[in-house]
Amino acid sequence: MLAQNLAAQITELRKKRQLTQAALAKLAGVPRSTLTNMESGMGNPSLVNLAKVCAALQVSFEELLATPRSQTKLIRKDEIPANKKAKGNVTVYKLLPDPIPGMAIDRMELEVGARMGGIPHSSGTKEYLHCVQGQMTVVVSGESFELKPGDVLAFPGDSAHNYVNTGATKAIGLSVVTMTPRY
DSSP, rough: HHHHHHHHHHHHHHHHTTTOHHHHHHHHTHHHHHHHHHHHTOOOOOOHHHHHHHHHHHHOOOHHHOOOSSSOOOGGGGGGGGGTTTTTEEEEEEOOOOBBEEEEEEEEOOTTTEEEOOOSTTTOOOOOOOEEOOOEEEEEEEEEEETTTTTTTEEEEOEEEEEESSSSSSSEEEEEEEEOHHH
């Protein structure tokens, strides 16, 4: 499986960059035959050679070994995972069908008067909440912030926080959580 993923990813990335096998091999500092074996799914490349190809293509090991994805994907509304919380007064939809390391994007719908406690994320996390509709109050470490449509609140995601619909209509917000990379 990994060999097929590697072969497909190298070939696709090389072609997107309009490189021949010879040009990529030269750029990476590996023999062309090594690159040919990688693209054919044959052979067993060393970590050193994989690192050289990653550097030449400017991608991570994870990207080079990941299962290739279609460039376009339509996800119908009824296929988007939804979690009902707080006795059905809050619904959270996951908006990233494919996991992206270090990132989460959710759509939160809070009925009138609904309240949802946020779970502090890992250390170094940043959260951005965009109010799309209605009125929301977000409490971060005891400090309250009132958001109206179009407002964005940026706050440390590792802090205690919660969301409250303080308006007279359903409130909708988009939450983007980003993790600080750890090396």
